[in-house]
Amino acid sequence: MSAEPEDMRCNEVVEIVTHYLEGALDEATQTRIERHIEGCRGCTHYIGQIRITIDLLGRVRTDDRGEPQSDELRAVLREWRAGRPSSP
Amino acid sequence: MQPVALPDGRRSDNEDERALVAALRRGDEDAFAEIVRRYGAPLLRLARTFVRDQAVAEDVVQETWLAVLNGIDRFEGRSSLKTWIFQILSNRAKTRAVRERRSAPFSALAGDDEDDEGAVDADRFLGVGDRWAGHWAAAPADWSRLPEERLLGQETLALVNAAIDQLPPRQAQVIMLRDVEGWPADEVSAALQISDGNQRILLHRARSKVRAALEQYLSEEGAAT
Numbered sequence: 611m612s613a614e615p616e617d618m619r620c621n622e623v624v625e626i627v628t629h630y631l632e633g634a635l636d637e638a639t640q641t642r643i644e645r646h647i648e649g650c651r652g653c654t655h656y657i658g659q660i661r662i663t664i665d666l667l668g669r670v671r672t673d674d675r676g677e678p679q680s681d682e683l684r685a686v687l688r689e690w691r692a693g694r695p696s697s698p
Numbered sequence: 699m700q701p702v703a704l705p706d707g708r709r710s711d712n713e714d715e716r717a718l719v720a721a722l723r724r725g726d727e728d729a730f731a732e733i734v735r736r737y738g739a740p741l742l743r744l745a746r747t748f749v750r751d752q753a754v755a756e757d758v759v760q761e762t763w764l765a766v767l768n769g770i771d772r773f774e775g776r777s778s779l780k781t782w783i784f785q786i787l788s789n790r791a792k793t794r795a796v797r798e799r800r801s802a803p804f805s806a807l808a809g810d811d812e813d814d815e816g817a818v819d820a821d822r823f824l825g826v827g828d829r830w831a832g833h834w835a836a837a838p839a840d841w842s843r844l845p846e847e848r849l850l851g852q853e854t855l856a857l858v859n860a861a862i863d864q865l866p867p868r869q870a871q872v873i874m875l876r877d878v879e880g881w882p883a884d885e886v887s888a889a890l891q892i893s894d895g896n897q898r899i900l901l902h903r904a905r906s907k908v909r910a911a912l913e914q915y916l917s918e919e920g921a922a923t
């Protein structure tokens with residue numbers, strides 16, 4: 611009745627997808643997941659979604675720029691330099 | 699003062715860093731401005747995952763810069779300059795977070811990273827007793843078929859940004875450095891001083907949650923097939 615022990619289920623795939631993408635799975639598990647994905651449209655789409663998620667994360671720009679503080683920072687630098695034993 | 703010849707682009711990160719470190723040791727203002735320009739924004743964002751208060755976070759970043767200057771003579775280059783700077787920040791921010799929490803209401807302590815919920819809601823899979831238990835009840839959508847202007851639109855990116863802010867602190871830290879800043883795994887582990895295994899688990903949880911937020915958003919118009 612139940613699936614073969616070596617058959618991976620979709621709800622296992624989603625838990626090891628990061629290991630899979632990072633190449634951190636042992637060989638046997640790597641083979642099992644590859645075999646599963648090959649025959650599973652849902653998991654193929656899911657992994658595609660994760661890849662797109664990673665791509666979108668890479669497009670997010672951090673808005674908080676360093677500039678607002680930079681006047682203050684230049685003062686920090688001058689102060690630091692002044693307190694330093696003389697350098698060449 | 700003579701201007702530092704900062705190699706632009708990332709032709710050689712090593713050479714570039716050596717030049718920066720040497721210039722910083724001379725107290726060169728342009729070199730300092732350059733590292734602030736490069737790392738100021740991600741440092742501040744990282745600080746804000748430890749201490750939620752913007753002013754406190756800015757303070758931590760400021761402290762970090764001073765510690766960088768004070769420590770630059772002792773910097774040995776065993777890690778990259780970048781990793782070293784972020785290590786300083788994460789140490790200071792951790793200390794600061796503990797201090798802040800002590801004076802914060804108890805509720806501020808809630809929501810740590812030790813959740814062990816699944817990457818995907820259990821009800822998305824067929825239940826026990828089904829011939830195909832554990833398999834998708836309905837296959838996830840194929841996002842590669844979505845129109846590009848929707849997938850890459852400002853609104854989508856804003857949603858991703860908001861999803862990062864919703865993450866538990868340690869997950870937000872890892873995904874920011876790995877996926878937003880694009881660092882390799884070993885540098886992230888070093889900067890945050892966590893094991894590689896832990897780094898991967900936090901990354902996994904973080905990505906799963908951002909994906910789920912995107913899925914909810916992208917399914918709103920039902921554009922996917």
Ligand SMILES: [Zn+2]
Nearest residue numbers: 620650652653
């Ligand atoms: Zn599957």
